[in-house]
Amino acid sequence: MAKLKFIKNQTETLEQASDRLIEFAQKSPWDLQFEFIDGQYFLASNLKGERPIGIEIDRELLRHETYFKSHSLAKEVLAKSIGIRSGKRPRILDLTAGLLGDSLLFLAMGCEVWAVERHPVVGFLIESALKNAKHPSIQRFHFVEQQASDILKQMPQIDVIFFDPMFEDINHKAGAKKEMRIFRELVGKDYDSAEILKNCLKIQIERVVVKRPRLSQVLIEKPNIDFKGKSTRYDVYFPKIMAQSSQIP
Numbered sequence: 001m002a003k004l005k006f007i008k009n010q011t012e013t014l015e016q017a018s019d020r021l022i023e024f025a026q027k028s029p030w031d032l033q034f035e036f037i038d039g040q041y042f043l044a045s046n047l048k049g050e051r052p053i054g055i056e057i058d059r060e061l062l063r064h065e066t067y068f069k070s071h072s073l074a075k076e077v078l079a080k081s082i083g084i085r086s087g088k089r090p091r092i093l094d095l096t097a098g099l100l101g102d103s104l105l106f107l108a109m110g111c112e113v114w115a116v117e118r119h120p121v122v123g124f125l126i127e128s129a130l131k132n133a134k135h136p137s138i139q140r141f142h143f144v145e146q147q148a149s150d151i152l153k154q155m156p157q158i159d160v161i162f163f164d165p166m167f168e169d170i171n172h173k174a175g176a177k178k179e180m181r182i183f184r185e186l187v188g189k190d191y192d193s194a195e196i197l198k199n200c201l202k203i204q205i206e207r208v209v210v211k212r213p214r215l216s217q218v219l220i221e222k223p224n225i226d227f228k229g230k231s232t233r234y235d236v237y238f239p240k241i242m243a244q245s246s247q248i249p
């Protein structure tokens, strides 16, 4: 049985872990060690020289906000894909929270964000980071550890669904962040993505945005529009328009 360990001040400590995290650790081929650093837990890597994985919410929000002070949102492909306009900040449901990279960008852009994550290790890192966050924008963030399919049955009031599943063509090319290796190994591929997207498109909301590697195939069918960045493409679907033209798969 793999070990689940929590280390504080270089000493093993008892910590409240969810049943799902304990169950995952019991079945996992890897030992899971969380280290308490600067007020929150990080997942330690088993490789020498690899940084522990965690989410530094305050630091990231500050970094994004500083960037947006001198860069127009109107030119950002991510902002265009979710429909940000002057005076319009859509409410976002991020179905694939992960390490909150996109959610924190949405917050820094001024949106209200609901985020969902199903993996218990990632969920634990998010909860721990949230307890440590002091930035005022975090008041516009709501998190729940669950399956995307569950929140789709009881939707919060939102305008846009954002979906960034782990893609099939996992890319180990040089330049990819080293600490992402352990994250990818842990989370694995998201084989149910096409099914989840089909369900999203049945919901009468403004937009569904799917984040994909720039050159990859579409997840299920051609989007209404797409926005391309250097390495990423955002496939945007308009479910209301699709329903009118009976395009929903």
Ligand SMILES: C[S@@+](CC[C@H](N)C(=O)[O-])C[C@H]1O[C@@H](n2cnc3c(N)ncnc32)[C@H](O)[C@@H]1O
Pocket (backbone or CB within 6 Å): 095, 096, 097, 098, 099, 100, 101, 102, 103, 116, 117, 118, 119, 122, 146, 147, 148, 149, 164, 165, 166, 167, 187, 190, 192, 196
């Ligand atoms: C590629 S990562 C998302 C990265 C995130 N957008 C970021 O910027 O940090 C995909 C994450 O979504 C989660 N996920 C995938 N499918 C999900 C589903 N159906 N329900 C809940 N979480 C899901 C995975 O566990 C993984 O943590």
